[in-house]
Amino acid sequence: MGIMEILMIxxxxxxxxxxxxxxxxxxxxxxxxxxxVNIGLEGLMVIGAFTAIVFxxxxxxxxxxxxxxxxxxxxxxxxxxxxxxxxxxxITFRANQTVSGVAINLLAAGVALFLVKYIYxxxxxxxxxxxxxxxxxxILSDIPIIGxxxxxxxxxxxxxxxxxxVVAWYVIYKTKFGLRLRAVGEHPMAADTMxxxxxxMRYYGVLISGALGGIGGGVYAQAISSDFGHATISGQGFMxxxxxxxxKWHPLGAMGAAIFFGFAQSLSIIGxxxxxxxxxxxxxxxxxxxxxxxxxxxxxxGRADAPKASGVPYIKGSR
Amino acid sequence: xxSRLQNILVPVIAVLLGVLVGTIIMIITGYDAVAGFIALWxxxxxxxxxxxxxxxxxxxxxxAGLAVAFAFRTGLxxxxxxxxxxxxxxxxxxxxxxxxxxxxxxxxxxxxxAAAAGALWAFIPGFLKxxxxxxxxxxxxxxxxxxxxxTNYIIRTVLSEKSDRTESIAESASLRSPFFESLTDYSxxxxxxxIAIICVIIMWFILEKTTRxxxxxxxxxxxxxxxxxxxxxxxxxxxxxVISGAFAGLAGAMEGLGTFxxxxxxxxxxxxxxxxxxxALLGANSPIGIVLAAILFGSLKVGALNMPLQAGVPNELVDxxxxxxxxxxxxxxxxxxxxxxxxxxxxx
Numbered sequence: 136m137g138i139m140e141i142l143m144i145x146x147x148x149x150x151x152x153x154x155x156x157x158x159x160x161x162x163x164x165x166x167x168x169x170x171x172v173n174i175g176l177e178g179l180m181v182i183g184a185f186t187a188i189v190f191x192x193x194x195x196x197x198x199x200x201x202x203x204x205x206x207x208x209x210x211x212x213x214x215x216x217x218x219x220x221x222x223x224x225x226i227t228f229r230a231n232q233t234v235s236g237v238a239i240n241l242l243a244a245g246v247a248l249f250l251v252k253y254i255y256x257x258x259x260x261x262x263x264x265x266x267x268x269x270x271x272x273x274i275l276s277d278i279p280i281i282g283x284x285x286x287x288x289x290x291x292x293x294x295x296x297x298x299x300x301v302v303a304w305y306v307i308y309k310t311k312f313g314l315r316l317r318a319v320g321e322h323p324m325a326a327d328t329m330x331x332x333x334x335x336m337r338y339y340g341v342l343i344s345g346a347l348g349g350i351g352g353g354v355y356a357q358a359i360s361s362d363f364g365h366a367t368i369s370g371q372g373f374m375x376x377x378x379x380x381x382x383k384w385h386p387l388g389a390m391g392a393a394i395f396f397g398f399a400q401s402l403s404i405i406g407x408x409x410x411x412x413x414x415x416x417x418x419x420x421x422x423x424x425x426x427x428x429x430x431x432x433x434x435x436x437g438r439a440d441a442p443k444a445s446g447v448p449y450i451k452g453s454r
Numbered sequence: 455x456x457s458r459l460q461n462i463l464v465p466v467i468a469v470l471l472g473v474l475v476g477t478i479i480m481i482i483t484g485y486d487a488v489a490g491f492i493a494l495w496x497x498x499x500x501x502x503x504x505x506x507x508x509x510x511x512x513x514x515x516x517x518a519g520l521a522v523a524f525a526f527r528t529g530l531x532x533x534x535x536x537x538x539x540x541x542x543x544x545x546x547x548x549x550x551x552x553x554x555x556x557x558x559x560x561x562x563x564x565x566x567x568a569a570a571a572g573a574l575w576a577f578i579p580g581f582l583k584x585x586x587x588x589x590x591x592x593x594x595x596x597x598x599x600x601x602x603x604x605t606n607y608i609i610r611t612v613l614s615e616k617s618d619r620t621e622s623i624a625e626s627a628s629l630r631s632p633f634f635e636s637l638t639d640y641s642x643x644x645x646x647x648x649i650a651i652i653c654v655i656i657m658w659f660i661l662e663k664t665t666r667x668x669x670x671x672x673x674x675x676x677x678x679x680x681x682x683x684x685x686x687x688x689x690x691x692x693x694x695x696v697i698s699g700a701f702a703g704l705a706g707a708m709e710g711l712g713t714f715x716x717x718x719x720x721x722x723x724x725x726x727x728x729x730x731x732x733x734a735l736l737g738a739n740s741p742i743g744i745v746l747a748a749i750l751f752g753s754l755k756v757g758a759l760n761m762p763l764q765a766g767v768p769n770e771l772v773d774x775x776x777x778x779x780x781x782x783x784x785x786x787x788x789x790x791x792x793x794x795x796x797x798x799x800x801x802x
Binding site for chain 2: 172242
């Protein structure tokens with residue numbers, strides 16, 4: 136097997152697995168930049184995956200080929216709505232943000248499985264008829280070398296994810312909104328003094344994380360799993376959290392980390408079919424994202440610092 | 455209203471709100487709520503078999519709750535109880551299958567191995583927190599998945615030949631109790647509940663009766679003041695995580711030596727570690743509170759299994775209720791506001 140063939144297997148798989156991680160990690164970035172820790176990303180992905188699959192199964196006759204995209208919008212909306220619970224608890228009612236995030240994870244799994252049993256009378260949904268499917272992107276896939284590697288046998292969602300990362304970078308670093316978002320995450324009292332509504336900005340941060348987490352779950356469900364059950368989302372949300380930290384709370388960093396983690400995940404799945412990897416136990420690939428994140432946090436690969444006020448409820452007037 | 459009374463009222467109200475919302479969900483979705491709760495009650499306490507199973511479930515819940523609470527008291531959030539539990543489970547089973555010893559040595563050895571493995575796994579975040587000031591929440595989450603994959607790998611390659619479970623442990627390492635089994639119509643209730651109760655007393659003793667415990671709590675209240683008073687904050691952080699991890703490892707031993715008697719490859723988490731957070735939170739991190747909260751959640755979990763059979767209600771309803779209870783306890787500021795408002799009305 137030549138290098139070219141190997142890359143033609145690895146790159147599309149990497150991008151496929153990276154897409155949900157990118158969306159969700161971006162969501163986490165928005166939330167943490169505003170000063171709210173979001174451990175609930177996993178739960179938001181569960182809700183997103185659940186919504187997308189149910190919507191897809193229900194409305195496939197109405198929307199035809201556009202069903203997965205419309206389902207994604209539904210997942211986005213429901214994800215944002217669900218994250219409102221986290222926002223109310225941790226911003227308005229000053230709950231411990233980590234605990235509230237844990238509650239979100241528990242609640243999402245419970246609600247989604249409860250509703251699956253309620254709607255379908257069984258523990259797992261049917262397989263969707265129209266998911267995101269492999270395509271050759273027109274024009275771009277005709278470019279020599281780059282075309283077959285990056286733009287053939289691939290998924291639109293991966294490129295939408297990368298596009299979103301660039302947009303997120305622009306929003307957070309180049310707009311007034313982004314400046315305010317970062318300000319309430321670093322020093323809410325100073326921001327408040329300058330007339331920024333800390334509560335409102337933090338609500339935005341959490342709601343955006345819910346929307347993007349929902350999309351992440353929806354992409355995973357419709358591109359990878361194709362149905363929804365108790366094991367559909369198993370750790371992707373936490374891996375996205377890791378990607379956000381490994382990417383140092385920066386949208387493009389988070390994207391890079393997500394692609395790298397997607398690479399590790401895809402290798403652990405297809406590794407046995409590749410000549411130079413078949414003898415390496417895939418446990419190393421499975422734990423790589425988590426171990427690397429811990430190492431990154433200890434500062435061996437450049438220090439990763441969270442936004443200063445991340446995790447601290449803002450109480451007006453207290454110092 | 456006194457703050458002491460409030461501290462008791464908050465968890466009670468949180469539980470009531472959780473059950474209330476659970477009831478509303480059942481009514482909206484058209485399930486028979488009354489039948490649901492009757493099934494839940496009977497599934498937990500209906501006959502001696504269910505009662506034994508409930509105790510079996512309460513056992514690891516107490517230990518997981520102790521693990522989370524002990525770290526909490528030192529101001530640390532150990533989300534890694536799940537991972538430490540899995541590691542402890544594996545260590546206990548490993549000792550259980552690898553040796554042939556008299557019971558008096560073998561069983562304590564297996565139990566201690568679990569505690570040691572959990573402690574070692576928790577030492578990593580404790581050390582990183584103390585030495586590099588890395589937030590323990592993130593590290594423990596990452597270590598949960600690391601533990602899951604590594605233990606699966608060890609079960610597949612070292613403890614079996616590409617099989618999905620280990621051999622069953624030797625009888626001499628087992629916590630199984632023919633006495634309890636005959637008492638409870640052959641449920642899987644085992645001696646572990648005694649270990650759990652001993653650990654509750656140990657936690658109470660360490661925190662309330664020793665200088666070390668006082669230091670651990672002091673670090674939890676105010677690190678800078680503790681440092682100024684001459685306490686070694688770093689050592690206390692590591693120690694707290696290690697003790698917490700030992701409790702978590704013991705929770706794993708309950709599953710490995712008591713309930714199952716083997717370790718199997720897992721597709722996902724057991725959930726006991728995360729439920730431990732709920733137990734500790736509802737129990738307000740106090741030993742007695744943890745026992746009560748573990749009894750509540752243990753009975754809910756086991757009782758839930760009877761709901762689909764008897765009332766046709768999905769057992770996930772209980773997961774929703776547990777999540778809501780956690781949520782309401784976390785947002786206790788809301789409950790305190792309500793209590794305050796009602797208190798004022800009463801005074802007028």
